[in-house]
Amino acid sequence: DVVLTQSPLSLPVTLGQPASVSCRSSERLVHSNGNIYLSWFQQRPGQSPRRLIYTVSDRDTGVPDRFSGSGSGTDFTLKISRVEAEDVGVYYCMQGTHWPPTFGQGTKLEIK
């Protein structure tokens, strides 16, 4: 199975400052159809996971534009341009290119 390694695992951030989470894959995530099925999920405390980003950089409906995704090959990044209090939670990357899909370990974002 594809292994996704996230860093950092803990991310203390000051309100209004940017934040960045890295996700590195053990295999290239380019599908035979040319797409890269790398998604990011947010899990707020006590809530279900919510998909924020799919196919590397496409935002789901209703996701604020301060969230952005980028990357290629085996290295991917989730960026928050200005962290707000509601962004506290755990962020997971997930690859859907190679079956079975797999998740990263999660990165816990907290406010300093």
Added chain:
Amino acid sequence: QVQLVQSGAEVKKPGASVKVSCKASGYAFANYGVTWVRQAPGQGLERMGWISAYNGNTDYAQKFQGRVTMTTDTSTSTAYMELRSLRSDDTAIYYCARDVPVIAVAIFDYWGQGTLVTVSS
């Protein structure tokens, strides 16, 4: 709007079985699949397996092979996950997520609210 509504919390004794339901609405259930994911207390997300509501095909994670059964009822747009021979380390929140109808690429675009299963003697 797409919704996945799961059944309520369960408390089970070691060795028992649990069956969690996930009722879908707002989309054509039979055109998609359902993946089940669990999360132990304070831990990350663990994929348990997938079922196609389109053709009933399943793919279980090796860890759960022989102990889990996933089914769907297209007449009620409901997916089920049964886990048998429960142990204390099966205590977790169990989530369903909408997924693809055939083994291809995973999407997980909508999630249920989760069902807490507690295994305790």
